[in-house]
Amino acid sequence: MKWLLAELYLSKAQSAFKFYKMIQTDIAIIGAGPCGLFTVFEAGLLKLRCHLIDSLGQAGGQLTEIYPKKPIYDIPGFPSILAGDLVDNLMEQIKPFNPGFTLGERAEKVEKIGEKMYRITTSGGTQVEAPVICIAGGLGCFEPRKPPIPNLENYEANGGIAYVIRDPEVYRDKRVVLAGGGDSALDWTIFSADIAKEVSLVHRRTSFRGALDSVEKVHELAAANKVRLITDAQVVGLAGSTDGLEEVVIKHKTEGEYKLATDHFIPLFGLSPKLGPIADWGLTINKSAIEVDTRDYSTGVPGIYAIGDINTYPGKLKLILCGFHEGTIAVQSAFQYIYPDKKLSFKYTTVNGVEGLPAAEPSTATI
Numbered sequence: 344m345k346w347l348l349a350e351l352y353l354s355k356a357q358s359a360f361k362f363y364k365m366i367q368t369d370i371a372i373i374g375a376g377p378c379g380l381f382t383v384f385e386a387g388l389l390k391l392r393c394h395l396i397d398s399l400g401q402a403g404g405q406l407t408e409i410y411p412k413k414p415i416y417d418i419p420g421f422p423s424i425l426a427g428d429l430v431d432n433l434m435e436q437i438k439p440f441n442p443g444f445t446l447g448e449r450a451e452k453v454e455k456i457g458e459k460m461y462r463i464t465t466s467g468g469t470q471v472e473a474p475v476i477c478i479a480g481g482l483g484c485f486e487p488r489k490p491p492i493p494n495l496e497n498y499e500a501n502g503g504i505a506y507v508i509r510d511p512e513v514y515r516d517k518r519v520v521l522a523g524g525g526d527s528a529l530d531w532t533i534f535s536a537d538i539a540k541e542v543s544l545v546h547r548r549t550s551f552r553g554a555l556d557s558v559e560k561v562h563e564l565a566a567a568n569k570v571r572l573i574t575d576a577q578v579v580g581l582a583g584s585t586d587g588l589e590e591v592v593i594k595h596k597t598e599g600e601y602k603l604a605t606d607h608f609i610p611l612f613g614l615s616p617k618l619g620p621i622a623d624w625g626l627t628i629n630k631s632a633i634e635v636d637t638r639d640y641s642t643g644v645p646g647i648y649a650i651g652d653i654n655t656y657p658g659k660l661k662l663i664l665c666g667f668h669e670g671t672i673a674v675q676s677a678f679q680y681i682y683p684d685k686k687l688s689f690k691y692t693t694v695n696g697v698e699g700l701p702a703a704e705p706s707t708a709t710i
């Protein structure tokens with residue numbers, strides 16, 4: 344495969360990997376969750392290069408976004424492993440194959456541009472061209488749950504409202520109102536107390552869902568007047584100008600409505616997955632999942648495969664290990680699709696090793 348690398352930029356978070364605006368690769372993988380990541384490894388063994396696209400700002404899919412600190416007990420060979428550590432291990436495992444990443448951009452459009460060539464265009468304008476697409480989109484794109492406030496969009500572009508904190512420095516010496524009762528709201532309240540001029544946390548109940556030590560810390564900060572804790576209340580309105588937000592309207596259970604001056608409102612009510620644009624790519628969708636042929640996890644559209652939580656077939660289990668298997672089988676089929684005249688000879692990694700990794704010393708039997 345020839346590589347067209349038009350523009351290169353490095354991200355702080357993923358500086359070990361290269362990012363491009365126009366990319367040609369062998370397999371474009373939509374979704375950098377565990378199944379997409381492991382597919383890079385299996386493709387790499389066949390000398391197929393991969394480029395991953397994910398709408399989230401980091402790799403790992405549900406494991407990073409929903410439960411990084413939870414132990415997983417059904418990954419073969421690991422009696423227990425934290426979800427975040429599994430993602431770190433997968434990233435380490437695929438390093439020798441130097442995959443490309445486009446993170447923080449959603450794959451929006453898929454076009455057929457040649458006999459065996461697709462072009463994917465992302466929300467950020469990046470174009471990825473490849474003969475094979477492997478959709479590893481999990482439950483779909485994670486989108487923030489937005490509060491039912493009428494004029495939210497007036498403050499989305501000017502930074503008055505944000506649903507995820509990408510750069511905490513934005514809030515240095517500013518007045519910030521956060522909302523939510525989970526770990527994310529608690530953690531960012533604690534973090535913001537150190538950098539923002541004024542921090543308020545609004546929650547509609549008096550009890551929080553987050554980790555006990557975070558709840559205790561927020562109460563300590565409130566007692567020390569470093570955080571204004573407003574419970575039994577909700578933000579119900581926003582006011583400001585085109586330049587930005589100026590105040591939020593708070594509705595308290597017993598005290599009624601009042602205004603609170605602020606520069607930023609950050610509702611952290613979690614993320615919900617939506618199938619999104621994948622539903623419009625002409626694939627057979629059954630209950631928000633892509634139907635596949637279990638012989639190779641192909642979708643019925645030549646060159647397009649679907650693996651992991653995004654696919655469905657009789658007996659499907661939404662488990663990481665099943666997605667690993669599906670990715671492994673799919674890339675074997677992808678190889679034959681790209682190179683129909685080449686014979687694919689199956690080799691164990693114990694026999695062939697992995698390019699870029701030192702071969703293990705052969706074991707010697709002691710009798």
Ligand SMILES: Cc1cc2nc3c(=O)[nH]c(=O)nc-3n(C[C@H](O)[C@H](O)[C@H](O)COP(=O)(O)OP(=O)(O)OC[C@H]3O[C@@H](n4cnc5c(N)ncnc54)[C@H](O)[C@@H]3O)c2cc1C
Binds near residue numbers: 377397399417653666
């Ligand atoms: C709380 C919890 C606990 C779990 N525990 C276990 C367990 O113990 N064992 C187990 O095996 N499984 C467990 N699971 C399930 C497991 O997390 C999933 O099976 C696994 O994450 C599926 O991996 P994936 O790579 O298919 O998809 P995901 O992890 O969902 O990743 C898909 C990625 O695709 C991206 N994406 C989707 N659409 C697009 C698009 N159009 N453009 C760009 N990016 C896109 C998403 O942003 C996401 O990052 C658990 C799940 C949850 C929620």
